[in-house]
Amino acid sequence: MLPDADVLTFKLGIAYADAFGHRGARHSIAFALLPALLAAALYKPLRTSAWQAAAFVGLSAVSHPLLDALTNGGLGVALGWPLDNHRFFFPWRPIEVSPIGVRFFSMHGWQVIESELLWVWLPTGALALLLWQLRRRHERRA
Structure with a gap:
């Protein structure tokens, strides 16, 4: 940030x-x-x-x-x-631009959060889960 x-x-x-x-x-x-x-x-x-x-x-x-x-x-x-x-x-x-300042706490701010959940946090979480699974698999083999 x-x-x-x-x-x-x-x-x-x-x-x-x-x-x-x-x-x-x-x-x-x-x-x-x-x-x-x-x-x-x-x-x-x-x-x-x-x-x-x-x-x-x-x-x-x-x-x-x-x-x-x-x-x-x-x-x-x-x-x-x-x-x-x-x-x-x-x-x-694809990511909705965030309003600056207190305007973030508006309906548009909620649309930004939804957009970031879809385009940032969901893919990041999926990647983190995949990497965690790969690491666990590697540790089991070692």
Whole structure:
């Protein structure tokens, strides 16, 4: 959710389309590398390797802007920042865009939740269940 802290930029007078506006620099692949590097530096309490921690956190962080590029509203996502300020959308955009602020608590907000359950959480849950089953099968054989 860290990338969405950029909605605070509206209060600072930074325009949506600005490089540091909503879905700008904080939604870039470069920005997603920051928590991955932090996880690599602080991996020991996670009982894993630095590479595994960085990969897990980095993939988790980059999933946010990629999912935002699947939404049906807004100006797009600055995935290539700082090299490119172009706002990007995928050609297929099935996820309902979320309203910003208190407007989320409306009928449209409920439609967003339904859309995310269908297009994000259901596939993620199915993938997690599949990976869990594969891991259990592998552990039984070992």
